[in-house]
Amino acid sequence: MPGLTAEWRRIHASRRARLLAGAGADAIVVLPAAPERVRSRDTLHPYRQDSDFLYLTGFLEPESVLVLVPGRKHGEAILFCRERDPAREGWDGPRLGPERAGEALAVDDAYPIADIDDILPGLLEGRSRVYYPLGLDAGFDLKLIGWVNRLRGRAGGNAPQEFLQLGHLLDEQRLFKSEAEIRLLQQAVDITIAAHRAAMATVRPGQHEYTLQAEIEREFRRNGAQPAYASIVGAGSNGCILHYGANASRIRKGDLVLVDAGAEYHGYAADVSRTFPANGRFSKEQRALHDLVCAAQQAALAQAQPGQPYAAMHTAAVATLSEGLLSLGLLKGRLEDVLANEACTRFYPHKTGHWLGLDVHDVGEYRIDGASRLLEPGMVFTVEPGLYIPPDAADVPAKWRGIGIRIEDDVLVTRTGHRVLSAALERSADEVEALMAQARQASA
Numbered sequence: 070m071p072g073l074t075a076e077w078r079r080i081h082a083s084r085r086a087r088l089l090a091g092a093g094a095d096a097i098v099v100l101p102a103a104p105e106r107v108r109s110r111d112t113l114h115p116y117r118q119d120s121d122f123l124y125l126t127g128f129l130e131p132e133s134v135l136v137l138v139p140g141r142k143h144g145e146a147i148l149f150c151r152e153r154d155p156a157r158e159g160w161d162g163p164r165l166g167p168e169r170a171g172e173a174l175a176v177d178d179a180y181p182i183a184d185i186d187d188i189l190p191g192l193l194e195g196r197s198r199v200y201y202p203l204g205l206d207a208g209f210d211l212k213l214i215g216w217v218n219r220l221r222g223r224a225g226g227n228a229p230q231e232f233l234q235l236g237h238l239l240d241e242q243r244l245f246k247s248e249a250e251i252r253l254l255q256q257a258v259d260i261t262i263a264a265h266r267a268a269m270a271t272v273r274p275g276q277h278e279y280t281l282q283a284e285i286e287r288e289f290r291r292n293g294a295q296p297a298y299a300s301i302v303g304a305g306s307n308g309c310i311l312h313y314g315a316n317a318s319r320i321r322k323g324d325l326v327l328v329d330a331g332a333e334y335h336g337y338a339a340d341v342s343r344t345f346p347a348n349g350r351f352s353k354e355q356r357a358l359h360d361l362v363c364a365a366q367q368a369a370l371a372q373a374q375p376g377q378p379y380a381a382m383h384t385a386a387v388a389t390l391s392e393g394l395l396s397l398g399l400l401k402g403r404l405e406d407v408l409a410n411e412a413c414t415r416f417y418p419h420k421t422g423h424w425l426g427l428d429v430h431d432v433g434e435y436r437i438d439g440a441s442r443l444l445e446p447g448m449v450f451t452v453e454p455g456l457y458i459p460p461d462a463a464d465v466p467a468k469w470r471g472i473g474i475r476i477e478d479d480v481l482v483t484r485t486g487h488r489v490l491s492a493a494l495e496r497s498a499d500e501v502e503a504l505m506a507q508a509r510q511a512s513a
């Protein structure tokens with residue numbers, strides 16, 4: 070995160086203050102950094118900080134724990150982190166160290182992580198509730214229970230009685246994006262737009278899907294970003310596999326290519342999909358289905374207004390897809406029955422979107438008291454209808470089989486409606502063909 074600027078130090082501190090106001094005076098918050106994970110024997114996966122930890126500290130190092138203690142005289146925000154170690158830093162890179170953490174992260178106190186066993190039980194003492202992300206890191210769960218039990222066993226020890234899921238408090242806070250967060254999300258989206266354009270401009274039949282993946286991720290990296298999730302590049306019927314990730318097939322001349330790829334920039338994710346023809350021209354059937362998915366997205370976007378139920382976007386997309394599939398002959402029967410039987414789930418098995426933020430599938434409730442929650446300004450989500458006609462659908466005319474299409478954009482709810490953060494990226498069949506023709510001309 071551009072975390073260590075004064076602005077971001079203030080932002081993290083004010084997020085912690087809001088969290089504490091919600092936690093109550095007798096609570097304590099304990100939040101460990103994401104654990105490192107082994108990829109293969111003694112090599113690790115690239116490290117990604119836990120999103121809650123990032124949200125509250127901007128601190129990128131593993132082996133750290135944030136503890137928030139409301140009303141503590143010597144300061145409410147305490148960080149445990151690794152000590153400086155010149156020998157280790159020669160292998161793994163610089164460490165902040167507790168001496169520098171106070172100023173760099175605007176926390177009140179910082180201690181070596183090696184001392185947490187001695188210090189944390191004292192901080193837990195006298196607190197009635199612990200807010201903690203239960204179940205994310207089984208090793209840390211056991212440690213925390215051990216500290217509480219040690220306190221309980223101590224003569225006169227006053228141990229917390231309740232464990233609460235930290236997400237109950239923090240998810241709602243994270244759901245509403247501030248101006249500073251929207252700026253980062255927009256940067257992630259802008260980098261993503263450049264990457265999708267690079268894919269459309271450079272795709273050629275005969276290439277492998279991974280060649281396009283490389284073009285996309287090249288744009289991410291040269292802009293200081295990285296993939297927010299495993300990039301999907303599916304040519305032909307691979308586009309019908311929702312979580313396709315092999316990206317290893319050869320792209321054929323008549324294929325559509327479905328690209329679902331988003332950049333993560335300073336922790337914030339974009340999530341964008343486009344579907345384009347490998348040879349630069351949609352076939353009649355490809356265009357008909359692509360137009361229908363575009364229309365479904367427009368219908369969903371018309372519901373993206375403050376005060377509308379979140380679920381209205383999916384309902385609108387399904388209604389448009391169902392009508393269109395009936396008129397193309399891909400579904401049969403009366404519209405009421407098709408809607409009542411949810412017949413279009415055969416070709417559209419997923420939902421129309423999800424919250425977007427530090428996590429690509431971001432935190433936040435979709436329903437409140439059993440009903441779809443109402444949209445409010447500051448919420449950010451994807452709108453991503455699609456159609457996937459299985460290649461082996463024997464009852465479907467052959468001309469439709471194996472076509473997979475998704476169109477996915479990132480949307481912010483504003484006071485008066487919404488803003489499509491990814492609006493600039495070519496979307497309709499005409500726009501996509503024009504971009505591809507122009508790129509081919511320029512490179513001829």
Ligand code: GLY
Nearest residue numbers: 298329340453477
């Ligand atoms: N890329 C994952 C999704 O679209 O939800």
Ligand code: MN
Nearest residue numbers: 329340341477
């Ligand atoms: Mn996606």
Ligand code: MN
Nearest residue numbers: 340451453477
């Ligand atoms: Mn998505």
